[in-house]
Every structure is written in C-alpha cells, then in structure tokens.
Amino acid sequence: MASIKREIKDTINLTETHIVPSLPHPIRLQEYGVGLFKSALTKSALKKALKKNYITVNERIATSATLINGGEHITISIPKDINPTHTLIFPLTVLFEDDYLAALHKPAGILVSGNTFKTMANALAQNIKRSTRYDAARPQPVHRLDFATTGILLAGKTSSSIRALNQLFEAKTIHKTYYAVTIGDMEAEGTITSNIDDKPSQSHYKVLESVASKRFDTLNLVRLKPLTGRRHQLRKHLYSINHPILGDKDYGITNLILKGKGLYLHAYSLSFNHPFTNETIHLKDDFPKRFKKLFPSKIAEIMANNTSHL
Structure with a gap:
C-alpha cells in the first residue's frame, strides 16, 4: 500500500559538468549522454533536459542534434527540490540486486516513470541499497512496462550501469519472456509482424494450454x-x-472485455549477460494468483523449469 509523507519544499539548481574524452567517431549528445548525469540518467530524462535548454556544450545551449567529437565541456543544470513536497512510501519485492543493478516486481496499477508522483522510479531508492561504486546514482528503470502489466522490472544503480543496460536493450541482447491469457481459438504458434507508430515490430507467440470458458x-x-x-x-x-x-480495456473486443480483474499480461523473465561481471543472468517473477487459478498445473510446470524458451 502506498502512502505519502509531506515535507518542506526548497529548490536549488543542480549542476554537473563532464569533459568528453577522445572519441573514435562523432556521436549525438542524446546518445552519448545517456547515464552520464545523475540528474538526467535515462534517455527520456536527457531528451527532456535538452528540450528545456538545461544542457550546454562549450557554453552553448545544446540540442538533440548536437554532435560530440571529443574534448567538449558538457554542463547540465536542472532545478531540483531539496526536499520534495511528498515522499512516496511504496514497498516493493526485490528479485535480484548487486552493486550495479536490481530487478524488482512491478505490481499492476503503477506507472514505471513519468510526471505522476506514484511511479516505480520514485519508489526504487527506498527499496534497494545504494551502490558503493564510484559512480553511484539514484536508481532508474531502464525499460518500460505498461500501467496494468505485472512482472519483472530492471533498474540501474550507477551511471555506467544505466548506460550499459540501455545499450543492451537497444542491441536486443536482453531477452524478455511474457505470459498472457488470450481469448478465442488460436493457432498453436506464430509470429506477428506489423508497423506500430510507423516503426516495424515483431512478436512470437506459443499457446501452452487452452481451457473452455462459458463467457469467452x-x-x-x-x-x-x-x-x-x-x-x-x-x-x-x-x-x-x-x-x-x-x-484489456484498450485493445479488447467490446462485448468480451473483462472488468475488475486486471490485465492478464505478466513480464515473467529476463535473460542477459551482466555488463560488468559477465555472468549469465536469468531472472524470473512468480505469476499472479489469477493466472494460477486458470492454469494451475501448466504454471507449476513453468515455474519448475529454470529457463523459458519459446
């Protein structure tokens, strides 16, 4: 259960400066700067800082198109609350944690990040230990899960780990497995390809078990x-x-929308090579009870296995 603690509000400008080392080739600031500054660790936060003219390169206001060649002085200055008006108290289940990163269970009904006060991003610091590394930072989620989706969420705890994990996601070397309950008689297995927001997208699916339903x-x-x-x-x-x-209330068939039970979509596992220890990491997050009620034996079988290949 989330609760709110009220505190006194005060504001200062937090300024950070970075001198760019020699680079093998030019790179756009919005790519180079991901994970570089504690006050704008994620790609979205960096873009927002650029849009608000909070970042300068060699004392000139930078944009998303600014190229970094090496040797530049990059400065970011963002107004921050010393004591925020509210502190979110929201206990989370930690699935894995080391000095670089953490994985937590994301419940349904909470945003990962955004302008809303109640977010996973705002709850991370109270649920995981601060890194002892030299570049320890406020922990940040490195990918998204929808508001209604449950499951495993990965967060970086240092500037370099946030940057490295973002790069792994961009390179598609972090492998994600989801489970869903769907409606209707489906083909046993398939690949769905389409454009979403004018960008190519692709998903594989496999039906593991089907049960009869009076309503569906x-x-x-x-x-x-x-x-x-x-x-x-x-x-x-x-x-x-x-x-x-x-x-699914947004992408459902009108007369088949189930209300009050939540979305039956669960981010079950993540697999990747740890960017700093080079260990193979395979993380799992237990299924919500509503899944187990529908498919008890199959889900017990899935949970007993160490991997989750399609």
Missing part, C-alpha cells in the same frame, strides 16, 4: 517473445489477430 469460449495461456519494444506491442499484436488479452 476458449481461454489460452500464451508465451510471448517480443523481438522489438514498441509501446503496447504485445497487446496490439494479439488484438490484431482477434485474440486480445483478457482484461
């Missing part, structure tokens, strides 16, 4: 592997083949 005819436990990371990709893809996710 058939409900399926489906394993999903997104090969790209577009907004609402899995939900849109399943809706596009007329097999929407149970409980």
Whole structure:
C-alpha cells in the first residue's frame, strides 16, 4: 500500500559538468549522454533536459542534434527540490540486486516513470541499497512496462550501469519472456509482424494450454517473445489477430472485455549477460494468483523449469 509523507519544499539548481574524452567517431549528445548525469540518467530524462535548454556544450545551449567529437565541456543544470513536497512510501519485492543493478516486481496499477508522483522510479531508492561504486546514482528503470502489466522490472544503480543496460536493450541482447491469457481459438504458434507508430515490430507467440470458458469460449495461456519494444506491442499484436488479452480495456473486443480483474499480461523473465561481471543472468517473477487459478498445473510446470524458451 502506498502512502505519502509531506515535507518542506526548497529548490536549488543542480549542476554537473563532464569533459568528453577522445572519441573514435562523432556521436549525438542524446546518445552519448545517456547515464552520464545523475540528474538526467535515462534517455527520456536527457531528451527532456535538452528540450528545456538545461544542457550546454562549450557554453552553448545544446540540442538533440548536437554532435560530440571529443574534448567538449558538457554542463547540465536542472532545478531540483531539496526536499520534495511528498515522499512516496511504496514497498516493493526485490528479485535480484548487486552493486550495479536490481530487478524488482512491478505490481499492476503503477506507472514505471513519468510526471505522476506514484511511479516505480520514485519508489526504487527506498527499496534497494545504494551502490558503493564510484559512480553511484539514484536508481532508474531502464525499460518500460505498461500501467496494468505485472512482472519483472530492471533498474540501474550507477551511471555506467544505466548506460550499459540501455545499450543492451537497444542491441536486443536482453531477452524478455511474457505470459498472457488470450481469448478465442488460436493457432498453436506464430509470429506477428506489423508497423506500430510507423516503426516495424515483431512478436512470437506459443499457446501452452487452452481451457473452455462459458463467457469467452476458449481461454489460452500464451508465451510471448517480443523481438522489438514498441509501446503496447504485445497487446496490439494479439488484438490484431482477434485474440486480445483478457482484461484489456484498450485493445479488447467490446462485448468480451473483462472488468475488475486486471490485465492478464505478466513480464515473467529476463535473460542477459551482466555488463560488468559477465555472468549469465536469468531472472524470473512468480505469476499472479489469477493466472494460477486458470492454469494451475501448466504454471507449476513453468515455474519448475529454470529457463523459458519459446
């Protein structure tokens, strides 16, 4: 249960400066600067700082198109609250943690980040230990999960780990497995390809078990592997083949929308090579109870396995 603690508000400008070392080739500031500054660690935060003219390069206001060649002085100055007007108190389950990164369970009904006060980003610092590394930073999520989606969320704890994890996601070397409950008789396995927001997207699916339903005819436990990371990709893809996710109010068939039970979409696992220890990391997050009620034996079988291949 989230609660709020009120505090006195005061504001200062936080300024950070970075001198660019020699670079093998020019790179845009909005790419080079990801994870570089504690006050704008993520790609979205950096873009926002650029739009608000908070960043200068060699004392000139920078833009997203500014090229970094090496030797520049980059300065970021962002107004910050010394004591925020509210402190979010929101206990989270930590699935994995070391000095570089952490993985936590994201409940349904909370945003990962954004302008809203109640977000996973705002709750991270109270739930995980501060890194002892030289570039320790306020922990930041490095990918997105929808408001209604449950499951595993990865966060970086240092400037270099946030940057490295963002690069792994961009290179598609972090492998994600989701599970969903879908409606209707489906093909046993398939690949869905489409453009989302004018960008190519692709997802693999496999039906693991189907059960009869009076209201929905058939409900399926489906394993999903997104090969790209577009907004609402899995939900849109399943809706596009007329097999929407149970409980999806945005991408559902009007007379088959289940209300009050939540979205049956769960980010179950992440697999990747640790960018600093080079260990193979495979993380899992237990299924919500509502999944287990529908497919108890199959989910017990999945949980007993160490991997989750399609």
